[in-house]
Amino acid sequence: MDFELPEDVLAFEREVVAFLEANRSDDVMDRNPEHLSQTVETPAKRAFMRKLAERGWLGMSWPKQYGGQERSGIYDFVLTEALSRFGAPQPGKGVGIVGKTIIRHGNEELKAYFLPRIIRGEIEFAIGYSEPQAGSDAASMQLKATRDDVRGGYVLDGQKIWTTSAHFADWYWVGARTSEHKHKGITLFLVPMNHPGFQIHPTWTIGDERSNEVFFNSVFVPDSHVVGKVGEGWTYICEALDLERFAMLPVGPVEMKLKGLIEYVSTATLDGEPLAQDPVVRQTIAKLAADLEVARKLQRKVISEALKNRVPTIEAAMYKMWQSQLGQRIANYALELIGPDAALKPEAPEAPAGGRYERSYRYTVVDTIGGGTSEIQRNIIAGRGLGLPKCF
Numbered sequence: 001m002d003f004e005l006p007e008d009v010l011a012f013e014r015e016v017v018a019f020l021e022a023n024r025s026d027d028v029m030d031r032n033p034e035h036l037s038q039t040v041e042t043p044a045k046r047a048f049m050r051k052l053a054e055r056g057w058l059g060m061s062w063p064k065q066y067g068g069q070e071r072s073g074i075y076d077f078v079l080t081e082a083l084s085r086f087g088a089p090q091p092g093k094g095v096g097i098v099g100k101t102i103i104r105h106g107n108e109e110l111k112a113y114f115l116p117r118i119i120r121g122e123i124e125f126a127i128g129y130s131e132p133q134a135g136s137d138a139a140s141m142q143l144k145a146t147r148d149d150v151r152g153g154y155v156l157d158g159q160k161i162w163t164t165s166a167h168f169a170d171w172y173w174v175g176a177r178t179s180e181h182k183h184k185g186i187t188l189f190l191v192p193m194n195h196p197g198f199q200i201h202p203t204w205t206i207g208d209e210r211s212n213e214v215f216f217n218s219v220f221v222p223d224s225h226v227v228g229k230v231g232e233g234w235t236y237i238c239e240a241l242d243l244e245r246f247a248m249l250p251v252g253p254v255e256m257k258l259k260g261l262i263e264y265v266s267t268a269t270l271d272g273e274p275l276a277q278d279p280v281v282r283q284t285i286a287k288l289a290a291d292l293e294v295a296r297k298l299q300r301k302v303i304s305e306a307l308k309n310r311v312p313t314i315e316a317a318m319y320k321m322w323q324s325q326l327g328q329r330i331a332n333y334a335l336e337l338i339g340p341d342a343a344l345k346p347e348a349p350e351a352p353a354g355g356r357y358e359r360s361y362r363y364t365v366v367d368t369i370g371g372g373t374s375e376i377q378r379n380i381i382a383g384r385g386l387g388l389p390k391c392f
């Protein structure tokens with residue numbers, strides 16, 4: 001069993017790292033790259049995304065007929081990881097979720113309009129599944145899509161919550177109810193985010209990131225902007241969630257959290273004694289390093305299954321749960337180790353470890369929720385992975 005990447009992939013990784021070194025910028029990259037930069041909100045970040053596109057690094061695994069290179073998905077993985085270690089924004093939803101679903105299920109009009117724009121890095125998406133009564137159980141969504149035969153389309157009314165990029169995205173990838181059947185009653189739509197029927201209200205998370213509530217008031221969507229078949233949206237959403245759980249969750253931010261903690265421990269003292277010589281600290285850091293190695297191996301397992309064209313549902317659930325909870329364990333331990341001063345923010349000059357763990361502590365809570373909570377991942381493992389019957 002070989003855990004090393006092949007030489008051509010390593011060469012690509014070196015190329016990406018050299019590009020990122022040459023394009024270092026505080027406008028685009030987070031100085032403390034222990035948080036995943038998922039949004040491409042500012043003009044500088046959008047310009048950066050176009051630079052990635054110019055190098056042919058967006059949609060590398062897409063079919064050639066849609067502008068891709070039919071490269072192995074391992075290249076996407078290497079790119080995502082390198083970007084995350086530099087605190088640079090991720091290609092994100094367009095290439096991974098929307099693009100791949102349109103390629104598999106979209107009509108020719110959607111393909112012709114969206115795929116070239118995605119691959120050129122020109123277009124951003126918001127993803128709308130969650131609603132006030134439909135979070136973990138997203139299939140309970142109630143956003144109503146009413147048939148309008150006169151205009152040839154659907155009229156959407158209702159509400160979404162937690163739509164992260166709604167305040168700057170160009171298009172909304174949104175699930176709505178076209179019939180009462182729980183799973184076969186959901187249809188996916190693409191709607192321009194500047195539609196006058198939207199009202200967008202901010203929701204600030206504990207991790208200082210903006211998400212949104214979106215209210216729909218008679219939002220008309222033509223038939224051409226239905227994704228795939230009416231009533232098949234839930235199938236497409238599930239496929240895309242499996243993709244999201246690994247394609248959009250690099251291990252880099254967790255590596256960076258631990259790297260920062262090791263650097264702190266290497267130089268800090270407690271009561272005049274070097275922390276690095278404290279046996280309990282050494283034991284704990286070593287355990288976290290072993291846990292990080294487990295995360296890397298779980299991630300490799302997900303990728304290896306995906307490369308065999310299997311949908312790695314169970315592996316992705318294990319990785320998502322382990323990766324996000326490990327990030328939380330590292331942040332929690334940093335606070336315990338550093339003590340009350342760990343609550344100082346990066347702006348405070350005397351903040352230990354550059355104040356990075358104050359935000360990490362808060363942000364890692366969010367990591368364990370977005371994309372499906374840890375409890376839901378464990379339900380997937382228990383039910384679909386181990387075959388245990390549902391308990392309720």
Ligand SMILES: Cc1cc2nc3c(=O)[nH]c(=O)nc-3n(C[C@H](O)[C@H](O)[C@H](O)COP(=O)(O)OP(=O)(O)OC[C@H]3O[C@@H](n4cnc5c(N)ncnc54)[C@H](O)[C@@H]3O)c2cc1C
Pocket residue numbers: 126127128129130132134135136137161162163164165205209211366369370371372373374375376379
């Ligand atoms: C920062 C952030 C960004 C997000 N971005 C988006 C986005 O862009 N688009 C989008 O559509 N959604 C987004 N979400 C929504 C996210 O997917 C949901 O928050 C998540 O699925 C949980 O749903 P909920 O918040 O309604 O919690 P609930 O489903 O109400 O869960 C509450 C608690 O109950 C537990 N629980 C629920 N059901 C079970 C069960 N069957 N077994 C055991 N425990 C259970 C949960 O684990 C959790 O601890 C985002 C969320 C966050 C926090």
